Amino acid sequence: MLVQRAAILVPGWPSSPQLPPARSSILLRPETRAVESLRPARHWLVVVCAGLAGCTSPQSALDPAGAEAQSVATLFWVMLVGAVVIWVAVIGLSVFATKIRPGAYGEKAGLRLIVWGGCVFPVVVLTALLVWGLQMMPVLRAEANGPTIAVSAERFWWRVAYGVEGEPGVAKSLPEGGVPSANEIWLPAGLRSEFLIGSPDVIHSLWIPSIAGKMDAIPGRVNRLVVEPTKPGVYNGVCAEFCGDAHAQMALRVVVVSPEEYEAYVARQGEPASVGADDEGYRRFMENGCDACHTVRGTAADGMVGPDLTHLASRRTIAAGTLPMSLENLASFVGFTHRVKPGVQMPSYGMLAEDEITAIAGWLETLK
């Protein structure tokens, strides 16, 4: 028994020769592809950078699926072209001066070059760029016309509450209430949704590259970020401000759907879990004190420290975007938590018997 457990629970991460390769890949390899299918290459930019993986990615600022990301990507490509032209001109000039026509010009020509190249040209170009860039700001972050969603960034996961009411501001905490969830945010396409972003511990930053720029989650403040996703799909979000050991594995999924689907989803999330109290996995869950941190609405588990697990199995990932949702991954996260996600706050339950872990994971998987 001991030997068998060691073989399953103590392999090195990410993979170990002791583990059968097939099982290892199911158990331990983080989710690799969140998008069900690559979206059609409609935009001309996708053609421009065809072959470069980043352009068709759920995590790329250059594969926009939101109004802000779209404008900023355009801004970037224009600035890039301008930058390349300026760079070639400056380097060309220095080659011209040193290799092609050395000594052909005098001091006067030099001074003219400084005035036109060093003063006038940057003033004109930068003013134009500034006007264009800054006039975007009020448009990009205009008032919301969709739902308000509270996002509390916590070491090292995301607490989400749909349909809250509250104001951003200094020295306040996020509003109470709403429909709780975690590590996955659904958004209605075509509407401007408002995130109220806060943190109870350290500074984090919410970044969903495909949809919009980032906004910090600062303890003692509530920040506001209005986003307007335009294309339905599943996108990745990450924490962009260093927050401790598991910072690299503090991700989330953003699911953009039609407003109707969004409403239905939130309604479903608001319902309690439908589980029988005599379930073996539930009993183990309670016996081992998991309810001290986790809530499963509709049961006696009402801990508020960790993510709400009421509809855990309906999410695409576990451990804040670290592993795809599956029975095996649930078991491996419970069994060797700190291998999967070093630095995570949840204690490892590796001391439990394998059948106990399997029972808990099996029960969690029913929480659709």
Next chain:
Amino acid sequence: MSDATLDQSATRWAGKSDGEKAQADLNFGNVPPASERDQDDPEVRAGQEARLRHVWAEPKGWRYWSAVNNTEVGLWYTATSFAFMLFAGVLGLMMRVQLSAPDNDFLTASFYNQVYTLHGTVMMFLFAVPVFEAVAIILLPQMLGARDLPFPRLSAFGYWCFLIGGIFVCGSIFFGAAPEGGWFMYPPLTTQERFSPGYGADIWLLGLSFIEVASIAAAVELIVGTLKCRPPGMRLNLMPLYAWYVLVVAGMILFAFPPLIAGDILFELERLFNWPFFDPERGGDPMLWQHLFWIFGHPEVYIVFLPAIALLAMIIPTFARRPIVGYSFIVLAAVGTGFLSFGLWVHHMFATGLPAISLGFFSAASEAVAIPTAVQIFVFLATLLAGRVIYSVPMLFVSGALAIFVIGGLTGVMVALAPFDWQAHDTYFVVAHLHYVLLGGMLFPVVAGVYYYWPMMGGRRLSDKLGKIAFWLMFVGFNTAFLPMHWSGLIGMPRRVWTYPADIGLELPNLISSIGAFVFAAGFVTVVWDVLRPRKGEPYAERNTWNAGTLEWLAEVPDEAWGVRSVPIVSSRYPLWQQKNFMADVDMGRYYMPDAEEGMRETMVTSVLDAEPVQCLRVPGPTFMTFWAAIFLGAVFILATFHLWTLTLITAVFAVGAILVWLWRGTAMQPEKAEKDVGLGLKLPLYASGPKSVGWWAMFITMTGDATAFISLIFGYFFYFTVSPVFPPPMMAGEEIGPGVLWPLVALALFAASWLTAILARNTNSKGAVGTARLLMGCGVLLSLAASAAILWGPYVTGLIPTVHVYPATVWVLAIWTACHGAAGALMLAYCLARSLAGRMTPTHDIDIVNVALYWHFMAGTALVTVATIALFPLAV
């Protein structure tokens, strides 16, 4: 031989170690005045050279480490900062190994975090800034035709502080105890024990605070050196561009580092004593740290970049074979960059949720700084255009620097725009941008500088062949490593991640980056090899091997310790090109100070604007006292890190003692005569006090930095006032608000009285009423101690508890700051009293009390602002 004898003068240590006979041959004290010597007589010159050589010789054997001359200290400083750079480079390579593949486990998360934190910290604090100071300490006196900087012992002290602090910070990683919060250490992650247990953050804070002391010391030294130690005739507008940049950058250090020191104080008080400056639960705000850090951090970038541009400004004219085109443009641009760089800090905080109006303003300011930067680049292009360029290894690195830096500048224009920054901020795009700026704007020019100046430093040219190999490895390796990072950032790779998932397109750019990093490292190792490889057989380079036009190329090959044979009269920007027979006249000793008649180390002090000779300054020689002062001060910081309070206090007493001994024996020395003939019929005083003296300027500049730190603390108070709904908070505002009004006002009155006694003591002393002056100094000591006690008594007696809320903590920190300065003021007055009683301070030799009176002006201002803030301001709101 004890330190006492070492300290007195160059003559005494040199005399004793070399024997009395040598002393007699050199004829010290019996040499006719310089104006009466015939410089065409070889025998006269031989005698002068023997004396100069003897006086400026570096100490032998283990005493070598007591050297304080700019040549030795500058060399140690440069070598040490490069050693730290190589260490941080290895850390960088470790990161690249870890990130070369997704889900890699070469480093653990925690160790990776230590590695990247230390990589950034060491590169910025132990390489980029110190190497500027190091190189400036070597080059500046040479460029100004000075024999040394005005405070050689301060440079030595700064160096030892830097070495001790650097080893302490770097060493921590070998114990797995290095800081792991990133080089900008954002609280509350780093302030609260539950998020960052252990000593890492304390090592960062205290180790670096100690090094910041060294940086400010060097800045004071360099500013005074540039303003007061130029050769006669070198008006400000004739200064070599390098000196202009030194002035700008040292000035920036003076205003940029103190806010960080203020931040460090608040930070460490929170970590050690739980004062809640950054804890929102108790009224604090983590944003204050971000403001203070970036008010330092953004100018820091230009503090790193401008000195390297200064090297380009020296190298390019030499190889373009003509003076710089647009001297006024580049000087104004440098000053403008320095000025603007203090108004951009918020662009590091675009994603913190500040109001759109702030974002717009700081976006515009950040774009604006591109203009003076462009002017500087175009001044170089114009010089190349108007000259006939000779290609060489230094020029190769200059071109590489230009190509890389322009990319960094252009991506800088992009990230300065708030909407784009919302995407790019805290991603690998920014990592790429900052490395393009710092390596293109700093490392490549520094390597160009190494190839350019090595013939002067080491006597021999570096290898052309190795130089070219090194350049191409570095240039190709750098771009391979960092160009793909722009891409990986925009496709979603955040900074400071120890791992990343597969299949979102990050594998390839990361693998390419890792390969490039190793190619780059190979190039840099080639440079190191080229510098260190044994080259005994190779011939010396010719003097002024690149045929340059500025004074540093007067240096002889192999080098002479005296710096410059005689202090020349300068009337052009490129004297070696533009003044006839210049080098020969200098060598023949036809200018000022061709001799060391009394066996003392001397350099010339001139006026600030027009460089008219005002004083022949005796500069102190070798001593171990600065070393001990640094050791004890370092021990204070290190022991405090580990909360060993008793030992901390004991070593603090030793540190103060060592500094006092150093000052007592080595400063404000009374010369044996009032003035001396320095040649060409010019007689200069040997002693000066007040604004004519270098010490007065050093005090003024130091106190400007000190006042900046104080204003940063005051800024903290009003920052909390602004962000809190009610400040002081209602729970504190019962019957008595804060520290009350009575005791702060009593303290203010006492401080004003001690300020008056200091001024009166200065005046009565200079009028010859020594007895009255002594009495006043004695009263001043008691008054200022009483004032310090009174300012602390206010918050104590009203029962303000600093751990409860940020308001009492802020009041306490201002009161303690003021009290500590009052205690220092008392110590200074006591020191003057002792000097007077010992006969070391007289009505004519009054540097000590004049400088202390200047200190008291600042002290009075500090007391006034503190009392107005903590006692009167709450009444007004």
